[in-house]
Amino acid sequence: MPERVRVALIGAGRIGQRHARTLATRVPRADLVAVADAVPDAARSTAATVRLERWTTDATSLFADPDIDAVVIASSTETHAPYIIAAAEAGKDVFCEKPIALDLAATDAALDAVERSGVRLQIGFQRRFDKGYRRAKEMIEAGTLGRIESLRDTMRDPTPASREYIARCGGLFRDMTIHNFDTVRWLMGAEVEEVYAVGAALVDPMFAELDDIDTGIVTLRFVGGGLAVIDNSRRSGFGYDVRTEVFGSEGAIFVGYARETPLLHLSKDGVKSDHVSWFLDRFDQAYEEELHAFVDGCSTRESPDVTGEDGRAAMVLAYAAEAARRDNRPVRVEEFARMKHA
Amino acid sequence: MPERVRVALIGAGRIGQRHARTLATRVPRADLVAVADAVPDAARSTAATVRLERWTTDATSLFADPDIDAVVIASSTETHAPYIIAAAEAGKDVFCEKPIALDLAATDAALDAVERSGVRLQIGFQRRFDKGYRRAKEMIEAGTLGRIESLRDTMRDPTPASREYIARCGGLFRDMTIHNFDTVRWLMGAEVEEVYAVGAALVDPMFAELDDIDTGIVTLRFVGGGLAVIDNSRRSGFGYDVRTEVFGSEGAIFVGYARETPLLHLSKDGVKSDHVSWFLDRFDQAYEEELHAFVDGCSTRESPDVTGEDGRAAMVLAYAAEAARRDNRPVRVEEFARMKHA
Amino acid sequence: MPERVRVALIGAGRIGQRHARTLATRVPRADLVAVADAVPDAARSTAATVRLERWTTDATSLFADPDIDAVVIASSTETHAPYIIAAAEAGKDVFCEKPIALDLAATDAALDAVERSGVRLQIGFQRRFDKGYRRAKEMIEAGTLGRIESLRDTMRDPTPASREYIARCGGLFRDMTIHNFDTVRWLMGAEVEEVYAVGAALVDPMFAELDDIDTGIVTLRFVGGGLAVIDNSRRSGFGYDVRTEVFGSEGAIFVGYARETPLLHLSKDGVKSDHVSWFLDRFDQAYEEELHAFVDGCSTRESPDVTGEDGRAAMVLAYAAEAARRDNRPVRVEEFARMKHA
């Protein structure tokens, strides 16, 4: 592996465009060499943004190119697993947006290909690279909080995504809560034993029509006895809301941020500030750091901070939560974790 | 009922002493006329604090006194129901600390006595009188948040109470979570249909030895579809922690307070403030307001803001949560709500 | 001096009523025995509020009463010095609202009477008893901030007082800034050497008509080299604003409070909270503590935390600032400090 890493980007949608800019300008060791997207205009215009000549609608052509060291996959979910497999077989390191796949069989096929080939696979759980969350994890590992007893993790989008997106996203737990599942596993430093979940379609009738929910609460019991609760909504009514509280025997950590602009307005009506409006703003720094880590890891060959197994484990929790909610019963995670290679 | 209300206080422990001072000095229409406590020194010294001559170890003597209009019951839990019944039969209005009783049969007996006699019974859920919670309720009722969809309610004590207290308190859900049960019912403005609960003894082995838990998470589903989650711990590691978040279709309200003293210390180590350390400090204003409301109501005869039925409903939720936790299954509240007169 | 202190209150206006309630109900060792006010209704109704029978329009009658140990003077400013003198000559300890007098000659006459008689005189600079300010002072004295280098002290009323009040109050510096003068002297732990001041009538033309200002900035240079700046306005536009910043070689302390109610409202318009609206709310705890300290001191005979000399020193600074503003030049404080007995 050369000192510089030649990276191709696959998928030039919202997050793909962000990754293109980051790779082109903020990751010193990365050379972004090509952009692929099934939509020609998307590929072309994203390449142009970063003054790159090479773009294609054929992602598979990139896997065959020996001058590409690694791929960043930000295309639609159903392509993740096939592209991971193709990249692995071509010996290219992979950064892939969550989820690996909506079903565990496809997930396992991708993980198997990665394991066989020895390439590195990093999953795009960007919260792990946020300054606040990273510092929380460091303090937990340093023992600052003593024994971790419980966690509260919340996430709300400002407004629901489009019907088209919701219809294909796999439902609240696999699409949105999956970030929280990863966060609570990571911060607790333990595996989940059992989950229970409730949900409701309160925000928009669309969710009920699509047999989905827009509001959910998941209770988790960890091996070792720790507890956690996650709550989500597809609509906050006020901005992007992501906050986590970690309670230990020696104190607590709250991670979360309210203000976007350092401005308070004081008037007869009270004191007013703004609020972070969107996850791309909230996690600006994290989206940059995760690609730094990925590209550096392509050289150092250290294990990624967020592995394919982490991606799978979060998806298993999503399955368990969905079963818990539909059957209205606590579900032991092993019911789903054991599904591998079944 | 005269314009001034002659009140006797029963129970001169920690909260009783607070009520004595409040009644003596901050509730203009109240005349605190007597203090009773089974422990003579407690009764005497509390009376002395408020320059009151009359104290007794025999609470029942107060019920027979025609010059007493109302009683405030802050004695130990097992005496609540008998004293409520005695007061009701003597035609005296009653303010009673939570819970009415640890079992529903005794609760119902007390409520029946109240109903037969026509006296007023107000339960000491002081959070309803806190400026922040009261304002939240007003905004909810004014429609500021639109439709209320979900709630997060948290409460942590700084450190566990004594083993002696824990052994007799009825367990986490009946002793501590009961405040949260009242809060979420009240803020949601709806009854709970089903609960699920998990718990663990993580803080202190004492809790396991007493077949109790020190950490708990309760999920609630309301009639009408709203959801809520409550989490509690017997030990925060940092102070007294009580915070509530209400999410509606048009925005959210967060109720909670961190600083006790208006002071920030900035140094090389960062920015530091203190934290509210104790519920008596956090709810100072609420403890005063609830007695104001009680004494005023003795004249106006308006229905109390927190009725005996509210006290019962919270206890029913505690029973349901305890069953849910022990059986590890969602429990429909009607299983316990129907127990009345069974 | 008996263990209990028999206190008479002189002056039943806004702050007098507050002191009446505090003395009657929150200061255990105080016996409030009489209320005097030139307006019979004010005296009578304030006495009634605290269930006190004795009231009078003749304050001087109280000085002659051997059963009164101490007086709290909250009457209009021009009466302060005569009442202090009368009380001192009668051997009664005195708590007096600021200022002792608007002119230094009357101030000195009062201080001389106090000195001759040996009674205690405490001035009502309540900020010194606020939890936040007191903690700041403790940390400064403990060396937590290292050497104190500079201070910023701000105070704004929500809206201007009445024309009648403004006309008689002595102007911005003697009426309002006097609190800040005391605060910066106290926190810096040093005397002021020189002041400069600017001011303007921006809030209301009334101030210019009365040859007064409504907005002022005072720069102070302390013996030893420390610097401070005070800014005031008669109208904040948002609530009561009192905040202080202390900068030392090892860090800083900010004292100040924004929220009255522990409630945040989050909506599409941003995040909103309320603001402390009035000094009687902001300094509720301080107004209680200062009387505690006064009454306790009547027994212990310890020097008051805020002496008559402190009251004089703040007034001297007000004079110097006024001269600086009118002459538009830096003024050495000794020009006024030396006036005593001149």
Added chain:
Amino acid sequence: MPERVRVALIGAGRIGQRHARTLATRVPRADLVAVADAVPDAARSTAATVRLERWTTDATSLFADPDIDAVVIASSTETHAPYIIAAAEAGKDVFCEKPIALDLAATDAALDAVERSGVRLQIGFQRRFDKGYRRAKEMIEAGTLGRIESLRDTMRDPTPASREYIARCGGLFRDMTIHNFDTVRWLMGAEVEEVYAVGAALVDPMFAELDDIDTGIVTLRFVGGGLAVIDNSRRSGFGYDVRTEVFGSEGAIFVGYARETPLLHLSKDGVKSDHVSWFLDRFDQAYEEELHAFVDGCSTRESPDVTGEDGRAAMVLAYAAEAARRDNRPVRVEEFARMKHA
């Protein structure tokens, strides 16, 4: 002027390196074409960071290059005016770090050259581009605060710069306060009529040895009657401190930010957060926006948001403040403003 703007960077020190990265990667219309620095290694390594081949130690060679449209001057202060003049004579637009020059004669010579040539000159007062300050200015201009009456503007570095830097920087007012002078002029929307200033060397004896101060307070009176106060220190003891308060007839705006990381740590010792540590972090977004604005303006030919006249006006205030401090008297700004071409 072509659609893309070819920019050369002069000066590859701390802020020059930041500008290099920004121009190379975050300003879409900019083509960074060359880097100049008197120190070969600095020029070479900064160019390498942005994958640029062209670097030089001879800045003047860039002015002669017809393929360069604009220059960004971030070299040492004494070179600013000569480079501005050279660039202006070569017809190149100029972005220049503050100050234009430490003396007004050189400043005026540079401004004259700019005026004669018709090139654009933008000064690097980055605070004007900060989200918070920009929003404050918009609200002020929209009349949200009513009439602006007073301002408080504070700035503190975490620790003093090196003796070498301090010796050459022109002193506190010309080096540091100059940012505050620009901010208060801009936010007040009026010119300053008179200033008074005090200062002291409290942080480090070095400042006294260099006939400089490390702590300063400047009072300003504006045409129209508004007032402002600026305070500065070379050492905060806690991080980078920049906060501004604007008070108007209808309310106030506070601009300022405390936390760097969205993390609170709660423990027995209280609640702790971090603090923004450095101006390059605090104004990250502003440093990017100012170059966006500069490059866009090279095409649109609109007047810069921060002109050379703004740079001069701030320097005039620094001169006036320095005279006020040394003579210990209020100084009318016209004494210095009239110096032009004198």
